Amino acid sequence: MDLIAANISHRFDALEVLHDVSFTVGAGEVVAVVGPSGCGKSTLLSILGGLLQPSGGQAMLRGAAPNGSLNPVTFVFQDFALLPWASVAENVAFPLLHTSLSTPQRAAAVDDALHRTGLVDFRAVYPKQLSGGMRQRVGIARGLAVRPAILLMDEPLSALDSQTRELLMEDFVKLLADGTMGVVYVTHNLEEAVRLADRIVVLSRRPGRIRKVVSVPGARRSRGDAAARSQLLDLQNELWSLIRTEAIDAEREVQHA
Numbered sequence: 001m002d003l004i005a006a007n008i009s010h011r012f013d014a015l016e017v018l019h020d021v022s023f024t025v026g027a028g029e030v031v032a033v034v035g036p037s038g039c040g041k042s043t044l045l046s047i048l049g050g051l052l053q054p055s056g057g058q059a060m061l062r063g064a065a066p067n068g069s070l071n072p073v074t075f076v077f078q079d080f081a082l083l084p085w086a087s088v089a090e091n092v093a094f095p096l097l098h099t100s101l102s103t104p105q106r107a108a109a110v111d112d113a114l115h116r117t118g119l120v121d122f123r124a125v126y127p128k129q130l131s132g133g134m135r136q137r138v139g140i141a142r143g144l145a146v147r148p149a150i151l152l153m154d155e156p157l158s159a160l161d162s163q164t165r166e167l168l169m170e171d172f173v174k175l176l177a178d179g180t181m182g183v184v185y186v187t188h189n190l191e192e193a194v195r196l197a198d199r200i201v202v203l204s205r206r207p208g209r210i211r212k213v214v215s216v217p218g219a220r221r222s223r224g225d226a227a228a229r230s231q232l233l234d235l236q237n238e239l240w241s242l243i244r245t246e247a248i249d250a251e252r253e254v255q256h257a
């Protein structure tokens with residue numbers, strides 16, 4: 001199943017936030033969205049997920065959802081958004097509660113998501129007993145439990161320290177290896193973008209418009225290798241030079257707001 005952003009524009013009253021943004025995410029593709037603060041990245045994700053109706057253009061799905069998909073488009077949030085009173089397994093089961101799944105089917109879907117995220121041994125644990133990295137694994141497991149065709153990720157690693165981020169990036173690479181799920185990955189972090197994405201959509205300062213779409217070379221699984229890292233660093237620097245001036249302007253604007 002493909003997700004298509006078709007000429008999406010949006011304004012909040014007089015504030016124009018997005019202008020004519022178009023791209024497609026195919027099955028198994030990861031598209032990162034980067035750009036200066038306030039350029040409309042989260043707004044775009046809300047539109048792609050159907051939470052917000054755009055002022056212009058539309059978000060569309062094309063093709064059939066994968067077998068057993070209960071929610072073709074699913075979010076993973078920066079702050080994990082876990083239920084503190086529920087165990088890991090109950091958190092992962094939560095989006096399955098009001099579906100047509102029988103109890104055994106639900107248990108199997110939870111088990112599968114826990115396996116894929118390395119959480120089997122933590123199923124009875126509560127979020128407050130977990131590190132930030134493990135909490136975000138629960139957030140991802142909950143997203144996977146509904147078998148999405150498209151995962152929308154809003155700064156999923158930004159609340160984590162750099163070592164944990166590195167480990168979760170490695171986990172993502174493994175998760176994405178089966179090549180069926182498309183991902184839109186919003187991030188401020190250009191290192192994450194070049195490590196994980198097939199393509200990077202660079203937005204301008206608000207109103208966000210597409211400045212450039214960059215293809216990332218090399219297989220995702222080998223991008224952590226020393227040789228690939230230096231090549232990716234060049235790309236990261238190229239991206240940074242593209243957004244640096246606008247990022248500084250956006251930062252000043254935020255401080256004066």
Ligand SMILES: Nc1ncnc2c1ncn2[C@@H]1O[C@H](COP(=O)(O)OP(=O)(O)OP(=O)(O)O)[C@@H](O)[C@H]1O
Nearest residue numbers: 012015017036037038039040041042043044188206
């Ligand atoms: N519900 C809303 N009503 C009015 N203005 C909004 C609303 N949501 C976002 N905005 C404004 O729209 C602009 C874009 O916000 P958005 O959160 O999409 O940007 P962003 O690129 O994700 O920002 P950041 O990089 O800082 O997370 C900002 O100026 C924000 O203040």
